[in-house]
Amino acid sequence: MIKINENFLKLKSSYLFADIAKRIEKFQNDNPDKEIIKLGIGDVTLPLPPACVKAMHEAVDEMAISGSFKGYGPEQGYAFLREAIAREDFQSRGASIEPDEIFISDGAKCDTGNIQEIFDSKTVIAVPDPVYPVYVDTNVMAGRTGEFQDGRYQGLVYLESTRENNFIPKLPEKPVDLIYLCYPNNPTGATITKDQLTQWVKFAKDNKALILYDAAYEAFVRDSEIPRSIYEIEGAKEVAIEFRSFSKTAGFTGTRCAFTVVPKECRAYDSQGKEVHVHSLWNRRHSTKFNGVSYPVQKAAFAVYSPEGKTQVQSNIDYYLGNARIIREKMHDLGFDCTGGENSPYIWINGKKDSWSFFDDLLNKAGIICTPGEGFGLCGKGYIRISAFNNLENVERAMDRIEKAL
Amino acid sequence: MIKINENFLKLKSSYLFADIAKRIEKFQNDNPDKEIIKLGIGDVTLPLPPACVKAMHEAVDEMAISGSFKGYGPEQGYAFLREAIAREDFQSRGASIEPDEIFISDGAKCDTGNIQEIFDSKTVIAVPDPVYPVYVDTNVMAGRTGEFQDGRYQGLVYLESTRENNFIPKLPEKPVDLIYLCYPNNPTGATITKDQLTQWVKFAKDNKALILYDAAYEAFVRDSEIPRSIYEIEGAKEVAIEFRSFSKTAGFTGTRCAFTVVPKECRAYDSQGKEVHVHSLWNRRHSTKFNGVSYPVQKAAFAVYSPEGKTQVQSNIDYYLGNARIIREKMHDLGFDCTGGENSPYIWINGKKDSWSFFDDLLNKAGIICTPGEGFGLCGKGYIRISAFNNLENVERAMDRIEKAL
Numbered sequence: 001m002i003k004i005n006e007n008f009l010k011l012k013s014s015y016l017f018a019d020i021a022k023r024i025e026k027f028q029n030d031n032p033d034k035e036i037i038k039l040g041i042g043d044v045t046l047p048l049p050p051a052c053v054k055a056m057h058e059a060v061d062e063m064a065i066s067g068s069f070k071g072y073g074p075e076q077g078y079a080f081l082r083e084a085i086a087r088e089d090f091q092s093r094g095a096s097i098e099p100d101e102i103f104i105s106d107g108a109k110c111d112t113g114n115i116q117e118i119f120d121s122k123t124v125i126a127v128p129d130p131v132y133p134v135y136v137d138t139n140v141m142a143g144r145t146g147e148f149q150d151g152r153y154q155g156l157v158y159l160e161s162t163r164e165n166n167f168i169p170k171l172p173e174k175p176v177d178l179i180y181l182c183y184p185n186n187p188t189g190a191t192i193t194k195d196q197l198t199q200w201v202k203f204a205k206d207n208k209a210l211i212l213y214d215a216a217y218e219a220f221v222r223d224s225e226i227p228r229s230i231y232e233i234e235g236a237k238e239v240a241i242e243f244r245s246f247s248k249t250a251g252f253t254g255t256r257c258a259f260t261v262v263p264k265e266c267r268a269y270d271s272q273g274k275e276v277h278v279h280s281l282w283n284r285r286h287s288t289k290f291n292g293v294s295y296p297v298q299k300a301a302f303a304v305y306s307p308e309g310k311t312q313v314q315s316n317i318d319y320y321l322g323n324a325r326i327i328r329e330k331m332h333d334l335g336f337d338c339t340g341g342e343n344s345p346y347i348w349i350n351g352k353k354d355s356w357s358f359f360d361d362l363l364n365k366a367g368i369i370c371t372p373g374e375g376f377g378l379c380g381k382g383y384i385r386i387s388a389f390n391n392l393e394n395v396e397r398a399m400d401r402i403e404k405a406l
Numbered sequence: 407m408i409k410i411n412e413n414f415l416k417l418k419s420s421y422l423f424a425d426i427a428k429r430i431e432k433f434q435n436d437n438p439d440k441e442i443i444k445l446g447i448g449d450v451t452l453p454l455p456p457a458c459v460k461a462m463h464e465a466v467d468e469m470a471i472s473g474s475f476k477g478y479g480p481e482q483g484y485a486f487l488r489e490a491i492a493r494e495d496f497q498s499r500g501a502s503i504e505p506d507e508i509f510i511s512d513g514a515k516c517d518t519g520n521i522q523e524i525f526d527s528k529t530v531i532a533v534p535d536p537v538y539p540v541y542v543d544t545n546v547m548a549g550r551t552g553e554f555q556d557g558r559y560q561g562l563v564y565l566e567s568t569r570e571n572n573f574i575p576k577l578p579e580k581p582v583d584l585i586y587l588c589y590p591n592n593p594t595g596a597t598i599t600k601d602q603l604t605q606w607v608k609f610a611k612d613n614k615a616l617i618l619y620d621a622a623y624e625a626f627v628r629d630s631e632i633p634r635s636i637y638e639i640e641g642a643k644e645v646a647i648e649f650r651s652f653s654k655t656a657g658f659t660g661t662r663c664a665f666t667v668v669p670k671e672c673r674a675y676d677s678q679g680k681e682v683h684v685h686s687l688w689n690r691r692h693s694t695k696f697n698g699v700s701y702p703v704q705k706a707a708f709a710v711y712s713p714e715g716k717t718q719v720q721s722n723i724d725y726y727l728g729n730a731r732i733i734r735e736k737m738h739d740l741g742f743d744c745t746g747g748e749n750s751p752y753i754w755i756n757g758k759k760d761s762w763s764f765f766d767d768l769l770n771k772a773g774i775i776c777t778p779g780e781g782f783g784l785c786g787k788g789y790i791r792i793s794a795f796n797n798l799e800n801v802e803r804a805m806d807r808i809e810k811a812l
Contacts, residue, residue, distance in 0.1 A: 002583045002616040002674045003526035004682050008690060043477035053470040056702070057463060063661065064459040066797075070660035071449035106512050106662075106697075113695035117547065120409035137694045141523065177408045210408040254476035255469065256512075256700040268408045276410050284414060288543045289519035291512075294662040294703050296462070391472075 007143045010153070016375035020359075027363050037398045039327075039386045040369040042186065042346070044251040046319065048300070049312035052250060055303035059296035070295040075287040077104025077259070081298050084305040085259060089244070095231035101263050101279065103286050104293050104301075108216045108245040108258040112180075113138040114289075115212060115241065115260070118281040119178060119268065126157040126176040128169060130187050130376030130383075132214070135180040151378045160379050161188055163350065167339055168196050175207045181230075182214035184221060187376045187385040188348040189324075189340010191226045197233050204239035210268060210278070211240040216258075219249040219317050221343045229261075237263035241278065248345065250304045250313050257293055257301040320345050323395040324388035330399040331386070334406055345388040348373070358384050365405035368398050413549045416559070422781035426765075433769050443804045445733075445792045446775040448592065448752070450657040452725065454706070455718035458656060461709035465702035476701040481693040483510025483665070487704050490711040491665060495650070501637035507669050507685065509692050510699050510707075514622045514651040514664040518586075519544040520695075521618060521647065521666070524687040525584060525674065532563040532582040534575060536593050536782030536789075538620070541586040557784045566785050567594060569756065573745055574602050581613045587636075588620035590627060593782045593791040594754040595730075595746010597632045603639050610645035616674060616684070617646040622664075625655040625723050627749045643669035647684065654751065656710045656719050663699055663707040726751050729801040730794035736805040737792070740812055751794040754779070764790050771811035774804050 024036065048056075062068035076082070082099035090097035105111050113134050116123075125144055127135050129152075136153065139145060146154030157176050159169035167190035172179075181200060183192040204211050213230040221228050230240045242261040246252035266278040293301075303309045321342075328341030331349050341347040351358030355372035362368040362384070373383030388395070430442065454462075468474035482488070488505035496503035511517050519540050522529075531550055533541050535558075542559065545551055552560030563582050565575035573596035578585075587606060589598040610617050619636040627634050636646045648667040652658035672684040699707075709715045727748075734747030737755050747753040757764030761778035768774040768790070779789030794801070 001581075001614040001679070003529065004674045004676055004684075004687060005524050005526055006677060008524065008687050009676070011690065041478075045472075045475070045477070047472050047475040048466075048469045050470065053466055056466045056469075060454075060459055060462045060466065060702075063454045063462075064456065066451075066453050069451070069453040069657075071451070071657075072447075072659045106700075109697045110695055118411050118414065120411055121549075123409065134694060141691070141694070143527075175407075208407040251475075251477075253478045254698075254701045256697065268410045270410055270415070271412060273407070278410075281410060281414050284417065285547070288540060288547070289516055291515045291662065292660075294512075294700055295660045296466075296702070297700050 005141065007141050010140050010145065010147055011137060012148045016372070020369070020371070023360065023363060024369060034367050036367050036369060037390070037394050037401070038369045039390055039395070039398055040371045042387050042389065043253050044248060044389050045391060046251055046316045048251050048255065049304070049309055049316065051303040051306050051309035051312055052300040056296045056300040059299035063295065073292040073295055073298070075290055075292050076283070077102065077293060078295070078298050081302045084302055088305045090229060090231060093229065093232060095229050097231060097261055097263065101261055103260045103262065103282065104298060105258050105260060105290065106256045106293050108214065108243045108247065109134055111243050111258060111260045112212065112214055114285065115282070116142055116144070116178070118278065118285055123177045124157065124175070126159055126172055126179045128180060128182065128185070129158040129160050129378055130373060130380040131180070132182060132186050133376070158377070161185070161190065162379055163337065166190065167348070168192055171199060171203045175209070177209055179204065179209055179211045180214065181211055182216070184217040184340070184344035186217065187346055187371070187373065187380070189344035189346035190348070191221065191223070191343045193225065194227050194233065197227055197230060201230070201233045201236045201239060205235060208269065209239065210266070213240050213242045215242055216245045217248055217344060218244065219313070220321060220345055222321065223343055226343055231261070231263070237265045238267055241266060246301050246304060249317070250301070251316060252301070255297055255300060257297050319392070320388045323390065323392060326395055326399060327386050327388060330403065334403065341388070347386045347388070349384050349386060350382060351384050353382070355381060355384055361406070362402065366398070366401040368402060411547065413547050416551065416553055417543060417546050418554045422778070426775070426777070429766065429769060430775060440773050442773050442775060443796070443800050443807070444775045445796055445801070445804055446777045448793050448795060449659050450654060450795050451797060452657055452722045454657050454661065455710070455715055455722065457709040457712050457715035457718055458706040462702045462706040465705035469701065479698040479701055479704070481696055481698050482689070483508070483699060484701070484704050487708045490708055494711045496635060496637060499635065499638060501635050503637060503667055503669065507667055509666045509668065509688065510704060511664050511666060511696065512662045512699050514620065514649045514653065515540055517649050517664060517666045518618065518620055520691065521688070522548055522550070522584070524684065524691055529583045530563065530581070532565055532578055532585045534586060534588065534591070535564040535566050535784055536779060536786035537586070538588060538592050539782070564783070567591070567596065568785055569743065572596065573754070574598055577605060577609045581615070583615055585610065585615055585617045586620065587617055588622070590623040590746070590750035592623065593752055593777070593779065593786065595750035595752035596754070597627065597629070597749045599631065600633050600639065603633055603636060607636070607639045607642045607645060611641065614675065615645070616672070619646050619648045621648055622651045623654055623750060624650065625719065626727060626751055628727065629749055632749055637667070637669070643671045644673055647672060652707050652710060655723070656707070657722060658707070661703055661706060663703050725798070726794045729796065729798060732801055732805060733792050733794060736809065740809065747794070753792045753794070755790050755792060756788060757790050759788065761787060761790055767812070768808065772804070772807040774808060
C-alpha cells in the first residue's frame, strides 16, 4: 500500500496570503472606486536591466541556429557565470571563493529548501523568528520537527529577533547543529555587523555546527561596514553555506536564477564523528536532481556583471532604496518604531497594536496593503512589513494617504 | 554536531560517463587525426523550433518594459501553458486531465527525483532494470534502500526488462508500493501496448500501489495503437502520476521546461489506511520548494502548441525518427538484435559480447561513441544504446563506418 509522508500532515496551512486576499476582496467590494496600493509582496517591479534583456535576446538567437544551439549544460552552471560570480561577488571583496564552489540554480527558494536533504534526519535546527517560512516548512516535511503547538513546531530552536536585541538573535544557549541566518533580513530588514557575524561563525566552530546564510538581499547593502557575504568573516568557509539570488538584485523573480556557495573546506560529520566535505554531497544532490538553468537565463545573469549591467543594477537598487527611505522616514515621523529600510528593501514597523488590526487600518483607512508580521512567526506579532518594491509615485502617494489616515 | 545524511554514502559513484570520457581521450591521443561521431548522449541536436524562438524573444521584450514585466509567476505555472497542455496533450486524446492537475517545472529529472519526497520512508519501490539512474539514486538518498551489493541496491525490487519479455517486465510477484515505468523506454527504446499498460494499472489498483509514469519520450510515438499517456488507460487517474518534458519533444534540454500530471483522483494512504489525495501533497511540496519556471521559457513552451509550433516539432521528431530507422536497419542488417528505433529515439543493441568490449570496438574500429548498456543496470549487460540525436549526415557516415569496421 502506497503510504504518504505523514510529516506533511504536520504542516500548518499558511492562511496568511489567503487571509490577505480575502480582506482585500471585501474592501474592493465595499469600495469599488478606491484604488489599492500594494506594498505587501516582496516582488520587484522594475523591468529587467537592458543589459540582461540584450544578453537574453542574443542567447535565444544562439538557440535558434545549429552551430550555436545549446542542449544540456553543466548541472552546476556554465563556467562563464560561475567565474564571473566568484570574481565579482567574492574575490573582489576579499573572500577567496572559487568558481567550482558555486552552484547555479533556478532560485534561492529551491536551494534553501533542498539543502537540508544532505543532513541527518535527527539534525537539531535553529531558525530565526520571524522567519522566511521555507526554512521551517522544508524541515517539517523532512520529519525534523514535532507537531505545531502554540504557534511553533516542537523540536525547532527559535532564535528570537526582537526590538530588545535589535533583531539580531542571541547565540543559542544549548548546542544546535544547523543554523539558518538571513541578512539583510527578510522580513525585519535588519542587518548584521561583522563583529556579530564573527560571533556566529565562532559559535558554529565551537559547536561543530553549520550556518546556512541567506544573503538574497545583499545587493541592498550600501554601508561598507556591513558584510555582504559571510565569507568576509575569517574561517567562515569551514562552517557556512551561502545562498544568493539574482531575483532582488537584478529583478529576476520571473526570470529565475540564483546560486549557492559551498566552499570546499566546508565540513560536516558522519556518525563516527569523521569529517565529511559538504561540497561533494551537495554536488551529488544537485547533479542527481537538477539539470541546470536555462542557457538564455544564465546569459542574462552573466550580463549583470558587465559594466552596463553593474550600472543598471546599481541604479535599480538605488531606486528601491530611495523608496525605502521615504517609507522609513514617514513612518518614523508618524511616531512608529521602524527597522530596516536602510541597506534593505523591507521596513519592519511596530504598529503598537495587533498586526491584523494595523493591516486593517492601513487597508480600510488608506487603501494600502502591507504584510502582517505575525505571518512570519510569533515574534512578528504587533509588527507589519512594508516593502519598497513599487514605483516612486505609488510610494509617495501611499505615504500621503497613510499620513492623512493615521 | 552537524551530521550528514549517511544514505549518500551508499550511492555507488557512476563511473560510466567518466569511464567513457577516459576511453575517448585515450583514443584521441592515439589517433589525433580521426574524427569521432557521438551517438552516445541522449541530448537533442536540432535548434529550437522557430515558433519557440519567436515566442521567447517576445516574452523577453515583455520583461524589458514596465507595463508588461513579470515578477513571480504562479509556482505551478501560468494558466496559458497549463490550459494548452491539458487540451492538446490529454483532452484531445480522450484523457480528461484538467489544467490544475498540471504542474509546470524546469525538468522531468527534477520532478522524477523530487516526487518520492511525498511518500513514506518505508515505501517499497519497484524500478525497471535497465533504468534511468535518477529513479534509483533519489530513493537511495532518501534511505529507502540498503547497501549496493552485486550490482544492485538491497531493498529495491528490480523489474527485469529482457529480450525474453520484449523489454516489458512481468508484474511483480509480491506487492510493491511505488512503481517506476518509462515508455517509450530509456534506454531500451521499447514501447508498451494499451493491454500491457492496463495490466499495470490493474496491478496498482489491486495492490493499492502507485505508478510513476515517465513519458518524456511520448512525442516519438507514431503508432496510433501505442499509448502516449497512461491516462489513456481507464482508471489510471487514481493510481498514476505522469511526467512529461519539452526536452526531447521540442529540443528544450538547454531551455528547461517540463511538467508533471497529478490527477485529483490520485490517491495514497495514511498510516491508518485512510485515503489521501496526492494532488494536495504535491501542490504543497511544489509551492514550498519551487518558485515557477522562467516566464520567457513558459512562453516558448506554449508556442509548441501553436499551429506552426506543432508542425515544426513534428518535423524535428520525424528527423530523429528517420535517423533512428537508419541505425536500426543497418544494425539489424549487420546481424544484431535491436529494440527501439521505432516510436523512440533510442536503439538498444545486443552486441553479442560484453558491453564495454563492444563500446571499445565501435570506438577503436569506427570512431563511434555509444553508451554501454550495463551503465543502466545488470540487465543492460551485453547491450549498447545508440541514440538518434545527431544530424543525418553524421548518422549515415557512422553507419558506413560501422559496416566497414565490423
